[in-house]
Amino acid sequence: MAGLNKVFILGNLGRDPEVRSLPNGTTVCTFSIATSETWKDKTGEKHEKTEWHRIVTFNKLADLCGEYLAKGRQVFVEGKLQTREWERDGVKQYTTEIVASEVRFIGGKSERPVSNKDGIPF
Numbered sequence: 001m002a003g004l005n006k007v008f009i010l011g012n013l014g015r016d017p018e019v020r021s022l023p024n025g026t027t028v029c030t031f032s033i034a035t036s037e038t039w040k041d042k043t044g045e046k047h048e049k050t051e052w053h054r055i056v057t058f059n060k061l062a063d064l065c066g067e068y069l070a071k072g073r074q075v076f077v078e079g080k081l082q083t084r085e086w087e088r089d090g091v092k093q094y095t096t097e098i099v100a101s102e103v104r105f106i107g108g109k110s111e112r113p114v115s116n117k118d119g120i121p122f
Contacts, residue, residue, distance in 0.1 A: 029062035
């Protein structure tokens with residue numbers, strides 16, 4: 001039976017996106033999104049927990065994210081989880097990130113969704 005790797009995140013950017021080009025010409029954009037939840041404990045005291053999510057986009061979607069996103073902007077991301085590993089100074093390093101297939105810019109100038117499907121916004 002096949003598995004399902006699908007993630008939906010709605011949160012705010014913690015910093016401006018970083019756009020770079022790989023040696024093969026592929027454009028990559030990375031940014032972090034914060035999601036928060038609040039709750040009250042048994043005594044009625046309010047608590048808040050924030051999770052940070054690393055997002056990566058490629059090609060035309062990366063270009064659009066670099067152009068339209070900025071720190072503090074709310075964004076909806078759909079994608080899949082991916083864990084990468086590499087070695088630094090003989091020590092294995094790991095990171096888990098969301099590879100976005102669609103990004104919806106919430107609020108601001110453009111509320112249009114953009115998709116990695118053919119890199120064409122719709």
